[in-house]
Amino acid sequence: MPEILQLLGEALRPDQLSIDDATRDAYAHDDAEWAQFAPPLGVAFAESLTDVVAVVRAAAATGTPLVPRGAGTGLSGGANASADSIVLSLERMTRIVEIDEAERTATAEAGVLNDALRAAVAEHGLWYPPDPASSAISTIGGNVATNAGGLCCVKYGVTADAVIALTVVLADGQVARVGRKTAKGSTGYQLAQLLVGSEGTLGIVVEATVKLRPLAGREDRAIVGSFGSLQDAGRAVAAVSADGIIPAALELIDRTCLDAVAAWQQLDLPTGQAALLLAKVDEPGAAGEALAARVAAHFEAAGATSVARSVDAADADRLFLARRLAYPALERLGPVLTEDVCVPRGAVPEMLARIEAIAATHAVTIANIAHAGDGNLHPLIIAPEGDEAARARAKLAFDEIVDACRELGGTVTGEHGVGLLKLPGAAAELSPVVLGMHRALKDALDPQGILNPGKAFPG
Ligand SMILES: Cc1cc2nc3c(=O)[nH]c(=O)nc-3n(C[C@H](O)[C@H](O)[C@H](O)COP(=O)(O)OP(=O)(O)OC[C@H]3O[C@@H](n4cnc5c(N)ncnc54)[C@H](O)[C@@H]3O)c2cc1C
16 A cells, blocks of 8 residues: 555544545546546545645655645646545535624635635625636635636636635645735735635645625626627627726627527527627616616627616526536537636637637537636537547647637636646746746745646646
8 A cells, every 4th residue: 555545544534535446536637627637546535724734744755746626626627636646625624714794804614615605704794706607616725726716706806806814734734824814914925815826736725714895785787788799799898898897797608508508407598699798787876777878888889689788687697597507518518628718808809700710620619608808718619529530629729729819918727727728828828937936936835846746837
């Protein structure tokens, strides 16, 4: 038996360490099976800070790669395991440690689901804005490690904007509490921010303290535009942005996604449109009414075939639900290779046109959902199960979309992280000097290279 399993067996209860094939297979990869993975040596289930320290110390003593894992909903292969690794699952650490109403902060263990935190703080009249479409199934630890975005991030910011402090276990097993609980702070380097988005390569996030907003004071109005072409929808996005409007959400969902959701769920969705734009403004009263009218006018000017304003709440909820269900609906059609490119908002129409052209060139199906208001597009490339030729074409299309995004001044990942899938794109995007900074930070904080090796940055 490898020494690491012996040490973990001594440190953890038997039900906290699994080495059976079924569990090792189940924890071998996240939602990015297109990236490489292999069943790990075993899966350790931490239930406390002490457990995390014990697992990290055992890994450090034996030089064993450690792959931290929340819920495994990642779309870049960041939680994919290697055959010599131990997966460290934080999913059992589900305690909400504190909700401070007066300071409007909450502290949660890494395994708390995003929706569970949102529900808990709502009972105190508070709101945690970052809302990935996976909010029902992804953990706060995973959200922190990937710097997750979401639907309302266009106005209210991504995970990095919410995190103010973290409890982290470093590669040698030391516990660090970085950040602050105050409204602002400039003492030392902003290490909490450095750890956000570090994909488990610099430390294991055990607890996060996040800023909250009051729940009250917002008044949702939806604006739904139907478009005959993706580019028209893209032009509407660029126009809304150029006008200085900051909607509370501005999402795009194309016909392939709507059809896939409709075929799966009884949601009575519009058919026959190339794309829908779902916008939300949340300013109360006349200001909200006026802003909704401006958004609607931009949709119309960009060529929308129809625009519905202040559709009733149930209608709007149904369409936003369809947006959230698009990814799992498409997965039913075959393995999905997920892009996460982010371009300047003004380049959205051109990027959508290039994606369509790339799909045609390589004869692959590419569906589109997008946090369009952020310029964050998710072309979803589908290759039928077992069709190796289609798989090869899908990979070519993936690379060309990355190249196109970079040509338009974009970045290869807006919110999912580099993981394994975007390593080539990151290699092209990050300069040698910047890559050197990454290496220096990694070497300083994890000199043995045991924390999620090979992820987050190339080299
Ligand atoms: C249907 C669907 C919709 C999605 N929508 C969105 C979206 O709108 N916005 C968005 O940003 N993402 C989205 N995602 C992607 C995914 O949900 C996010 O990346 C999420 O943050 C991952 O959380 P997780 O708990 O599943 O983490 P995992 O997948 O388990 O891990 C993700 C990464 O974080 C690391 N990690 C996990 N926990 C820790 C920890 N405690 N300490 C250190 N490192 C850790 C892992 O090693 C890995 O690198 C979606 C995914 C799906 C399946």
